[in-house]
Amino acid sequence: MAAITLKVNGTTHTIELEHDRVRLAEILREQLGLTGTKVGCGVGKCGSCTVLVNGEPVTSCTLLARKADGAEILTIEGMADGAVLHPIQEAFLDAGAVQCGFCTPGLILRTYSLLRAHPTADDGQIVEMLRHHLCRCTGYEAILAAVKLSRERMQSA
Amino acid sequence: MSLRYIGKGVRRVDGADKVTGQAMFVADITVPRMLHAKVVRAGVPHARIVSLSTTEAEGMPGVHKVVTGQGCEILFGTCLWDQPPIAVDRVRHAGEPVAVVLALTEHQAEEAAKKVKVEYEPLPFLLDPVEAAKPGAPLLHEKNGSYRRVEYIVHSEAGSNIFHRYKLRKGDTEAGFAAADVVVEEHFEFPLSAHCALEPHGAICRFTQGGDIEMWASNQAPFVLRDVLADMFKIPVTRIRVRIPYLGGGFGGKSDVCIEPLVAYVASKVPGWAVKLVLSRKEVFVGSLIGRGMKGRMKIGARKDGTFIALEAEMFFSDGAYGDTSWPVVTVAGHNCTGPFEFPNCKVDSCGVYTNTPPVGAYRGYGHPEGQFMAGRLVDMLARKLGMPPADLMRKNFLCEGRKNGLGQEIKRSHGDLFACLDKVEKAIGATPLPAEDDTYLYGRGMAAMMKAPKMAANASSTAYLQLSNDGSVFINLSGIEMGQGCQTAFSQIAAEALKMPIERIRMYRDVDTQFTPWEWQTVASMQTYRGGRAIVLACERAVELLRQNASLVFDCPMEEVEYDGEACFRRSLPGNRLPVGSLARGYMFGNGLTVGTPVQTTGTYRVAGVTEPDPETGMGNAAGSWTFGVQAADIRIEKATGKIDVLHYASCFDPGRVINPVTIRGQIAGGVVQGLGAALMEKLEFGANGVARNTNFGPYRIPTVDDMPDRFTIEFIETPNPEGPFCAKPIGEHPIVAVAPTILNAIRNATGVEFTRLPVRPEDVLEALRRKEGV
Ligand code: FES
Ligand code: FES
Numbered sequence A: 001m002a003a004i005t006l007k008v009n010g011t012t013h014t015i016e017l018e019h020d021r022v023r024l025a026e027i028l029r030e031q032l033g034l035t036g037t038k039v040g041c042g043v044g045k046c047g048s049c050t051v052l053v054n055g056e057p058v059t060s061c062t063l064l065a066r067k068a069d070g071a072e073i074l075t076i077e078g079m080a081d082g083a084v085l086h087p088i089q090e091a092f093l094d095a096g097a098v099q100c101g102f103c104t105p106g107l108i109l110r111t112y113s114l115l116r117a118h119p120t121a122d123d124g125q126i127v128e129m130l131r132h133h134l135c136r137c138t139g140y141e142a143i144l145a146a147v148k149l150s151r152e153r154m155q156s157a
Numbered sequence B: 001m002s003l004r005y006i007g008k009g010v011r012r013v014d015g016a017d018k019v020t021g022q023a024m025f026v027a028d029i030t031v032p033r034m035l036h037a038k039v040v041r042a043g044v045p046h047a048r049i050v051s052l053s054t055t056e057a058e059g060m061p062g063v064h065k066v067v068t069g070q071g072c073e074i075l076f077g078t079c080l081w082d083q084p085p086i087a088v089d090r091v092r093h094a095g096e097p098v099a100v101v102l103a104l105t106e107h108q109a110e111e112a113a114k115k116v117k118v119e120y121e122p123l124p125f126l127l128d129p130v131e132a133a134k135p136g137a138p139l140l141h142e143k144n145g146s147y148r149r150v151e152y153i154v155h156s157e158a159g160s161n162i163f164h165r166y167k168l169r170k171g172d173t174e175a176g177f178a179a180a181d182v183v184v185e186e187h188f189e190f191p192l193s194a195h196c197a198l199e200p201h202g203a204i205c206r207f208t209q210g211g212d213i214e215m216w217a218s219n220q221a222p223f224v225l226r227d228v229l230a231d232m233f234k235i236p237v238t239r240i241r242v243r244i245p246y247l248g249g250g251f252g253g254k255s256d257v258c259i260e261p262l263v264a265y266v267a268s269k270v271p272g273w274a275v276k277l278v279l280s281r282k283e284v285f286v287g288s289l290i291g292r293g294m295k296g297r298m299k300i301g302a303r304k305d306g307t308f309i310a311l312e313a314e315m316f317f318s319d320g321a322y323g324d325t326s327w328p329v330v331t332v333a334g335h336n337c338t339g340p341f342e343f344p345n346c347k348v349d350s351c352g353v354y355t356n357t358p359p360v361g362a363y364r365g366y367g368h369p370e371g372q373f374m375a376g377r378l379v380d381m382l383a384r385k386l387g388m389p390p391a392d393l394m395r396k397n398f399l400c401e402g403r404k405n406g407l408g409q410e411i412k413r414s415h416g417d418l419f420a421c422l423d424k425v426e427k428a429i430g431a432t433p434l435p436a437e438d439d440t441y442l443y444g445r446g447m448a449a450m451m452k453a454p455k456m457a458a459n460a461s462s463t464a465y466l467q468l469s470n471d472g473s474v475f476i477n478l479s480g481i482e483m484g485q486g487c488q489t490a491f492s493q494i495a496a497e498a499l500k501m502p503i504e505r506i507r508m509y510r511d512v513d514t515q516f517t518p519w520e521w522q523t524v525a526s527m528q529t530y531r532g533g534r535a536i537v538l539a540c541e542r543a544v545e546l547l548r549q550n551a552s553l554v555f556d557c558p559m560e561e562v563e564y565d566g567e568a569c570f571r572r573s574l575p576g577n578r579l580p581v582g583s584l585a586r587g588y589m590f591g592n593g594l595t596v597g598t599p600v601q602t603t604g605t606y607r608v609a610g611v612t613e614p615d616p617e618t619g620m621g622n623a624a625g626s627w628t629f630g631v632q633a634a635d636i637r638i639e640k641a642t643g644k645i646d647v648l649h650y651a652s653c654f655d656p657g658r659v660i661n662p663v664t665i666r667g668q669i670a671g672g673v674v675q676g677l678g679a680a681l682m683e684k685l686e687f688g689a690n691g692v693a694r695n696t697n698f699g700p701y702r703i704p705t706v707d708d709m710p711d712r713f714t715i716e717f718i719e720t721p722n723p724e725g726p727f728c729a730k731p732i733g734e735h736p737i738v739a740v741a742p743t744i745l746n747a748i749r750n751a752t753g754v755e756f757t758r759l760p761v762r763p764e765d766v767l768e769a770l771r772r773k774e775g776v
Helices: A026-033 A089-093 A105-115 A123-131 A140-157 B015-019 B106-113 B129-135 B173-178 B221-233 B261-268 B282-286 B327-335 B368-386 B390-397 B418-430 B486-497 B526-556 B662-683 B738-754 B764-776
Strands: A003-008 A011-016 A050-053 A054-061 A072-074 B034-041 B048-051 B063-068 B097-103 B119-124 B161-171 B182-193 B202-207 B212-218 B239-244 B274-276 B291-302 B308-318 B345-353 B441-452 B461-468 B474-477 B506-508 B563-566 B566-571 B573-578 B587-588 B595-598 B603-607 B628-639 B645-654 B715-719
Touching: A011 A026, A026 A050, A050 A105, A089 A105, A089 A140, A089 B015, A105 A123, A105 A140, A105 B015, A123 A140, A140 B566, A140 B662, B015 B645, B034 B106, B034 B221, B034 B261, B034 B282, B034 B566, B048 B097, B063 B106, B063 B239, B097 B106, B097 B261, B129 B291, B129 B308, B129 B345, B161 B327, B173 B291, B173 B308, B173 B345, B182 B662, B202 B261, B212 B221, B212 B261, B221 B239, B261 B274, B282 B587, B291 B368, B308 B327, B308 B368, B327 B345, B327 B368, B368 B390, B368 B441, B368 B738, B390 B418, B418 B441, B418 B595, B418 B628, B418 B715, B441 B738, B461 B526, B474 B486, B474 B526, B526 B563, B526 B566, B526 B573, B526 B587, B526 B595, B526 B603, B628 B738, B645 B662, B645 B738, B662 B715, B662 B738, B738 B764
Parallel strands: A003 A072, B034 B274, B212 B239, B308 B345, B474 B506, B645 B715
Antiparallel strands: A003 A011, A050 A054, A050 A072, B034 B097, B048 B119, B063 B097, B161 B345, B182 B291, B202 B212, B202 B274, B291 B308, B441 B628, B461 B474, B461 B603, B563 B566, B566 B573, B587 B595, B628 B645
8 A cells, every 4th residue: 555755743754554545634643643633523524633734724534644645744742842832722721712622632723823824813714713613612702712812922922 | 718729710730731632532542452343333223133244244354353242131221221232133223233343453344344234124113202102102122111220210111112200299280270370381392412522432441361341431430330341241340440531521421321331242252352442423423322302391380470389291201222321311300390490389290211213311401401491481481471571580489598499308598599690690681782673683682590400329429539748749539530621620729728738739630540549420410529529628628637636746745736737737836846748748757767647648528418319209309419500691683584593692690609710610601501502593413204313423413613602601600608519619510501492592582472492493493483473
């Protein structure tokens, strides 16, 4: 079976694919041990498995791994700098946006991609971005607050 | 005494694990010698298995074994033993497992599962609980009534599909209704719904070749699970070890037991191997537990002045193929359908009915949303009939000091203050006038009040183990499952406060492991912070006692003279001579090594005292150990052209006794309200003409997104001290969901004049009702 190359959180890996329908999420979780990428639905509807592929948020449960050949990937494990949390991670904690935490990694990565591209994203853009994610615990109030807080902190950083 | 941590928005202790992706959930766990399981499910709602061939599947690459139910004689349960872990010769719902393929990789298991051949002889299927309860309906279980069960509490009716009937007989409803000036009566429906915790269910199980069972599971009830496994396989409880990592949400869907008996049964066929099963989302819909599913009727009678005098209700729950996880929901839905009101006369029949759907289990609110949906709507209707504002009618009948609930229990002041809750909500919602109808929108305002009491085993308790270290840091070990509700954080706050120590010195054990963590009933009924918190306070008090006792040996003085201030012990007369807590942690060691005193390791146990099961005849008794009350109101806007409903403002006020953490409690309320909006406005498990569920993934089964969140939340609290709870706190986890449906439907009535009594109310329902109204 084919092999692909991925650069994940700065490290390059060559990976054998078990079959040609393997999804990126399976590679990250099972081959690379990056289990911070969560699979909540497997059909692209909940956003839990969101990672950045060449800087773009993608649901890794639907993306065929072979289509990501050669890509640079950022997962939740690559967000903090060692033991120093990224300001977005801090903002999620401060805003009380984390309950069970299953939706959290995907949300943090999506927030990062939005704010990197649009540091002054308006509230409408934030809501638009959050539409891609389901959270059953928080009722979204604190998540919205966390993204706004992230925007503030990344601007002042 | 001023409090340092209670009432403060302390950051979550599990937060860093969760924002970095390091928090382990069951799907993240891999153990050596592990096989992956794929379940072959019935696909038909009710049938006899004519033939089952696994030969081809067994020959597929990587396949280790295919397990079927052939020869399986096990029925599992906790109070009603009616369910085999895997179908034996008959399937009773479309998601029922008929075979499980074990292979080296998930992909191999999936490919092989497609090759399992099953032939069925269809049987008539039933989805409607009212139809299924009728005499002469086809039976799902011919053995109903003769299954092993706890007869005092599970009342099965042999020869029917009613596996449990709870009856409440309080006073004389006939006389009550005869004396009533006004009566309202309606039929209601609360459909089957899915919990939709974002983490799908999973379990890993190994039968060791030495005869032990090891399990990792996404489960809220590890000790119940352990008992069930011991009973299934007839091995001592002590030979079973259950470990629970973080749970990605539970909402009741992971309580009691769910997929674990299946995984264990399969693992028992391959001793030495671990078997891992993680459900796909579709499988969570069809092959785990679902919730609600009530069809009912309620009637309320009142005097002219608004005093309630009688309530009569009948509920039929579509509880699916098996009844063990739903019978207590049926009971509590029955005795608490009165809502937070006094009715001197009540007659309630609440029936759990076998139907051909996945089994129903606990779901946030546990019967209260179903029963109080009816009461909440009828109170609104009654108020209109009486020409009284609904708030006044509620005030007239609220449970309060000296009044009695449906069970006949007398309410005390410490149980909470509904009047104050109502005042706050009225004020918050009334501060903004409701806009008048315009070209595009109708506007409406609605309100409902709620109560919830935990339904629990009468012997349910929590135990905390505390260990002080020589550096003065403290371990607390308690088997409360952290599933997002924030119990670990609340526990840390409670311990820090009780010990007067900096919270950084407190460390909760993270993973629950039945081999090491103290026995605990289960993490359900919003009881963890309440019951576990009390256990922690007791353990802390004992630790302080031991510290003072150790210090008194060092000082050679009576213990009464020793003071403790969180950092050290000292003698009142010699405050300068301080013994730091760490130096007393393992007894006190003098310079020459001589050691006096006792290592500071303590336990604390708390059980709500005096709880009994309801009397089998009257349904009354001391069945509830605590109450939490609340009131909610909403302003909504309905787009005339589309029927779309927007929630402009959602106000809640609860009386949780004491707010332990204002950030996490707000998260519980906002989350519960939005989950309740899902039930009110969109969620329903739909079945096709073939009896198979159709909307079995996110998307087709729509749950609230950020767009469905209210434009504005008011979230307030009244804190009526409850001396039973830790720092006077009461349960508050499920509560925000209970009154959402009646609140929203009352607002829809206010906006449109239409009385909806069936959930959910979707835009197309509103449009149709508006059109029908115009046509008249
Ligand atoms: S798991 Fe990928 S979107 Fe849900
Ligand atoms: S925090 Fe649990 S799903 Fe979002």
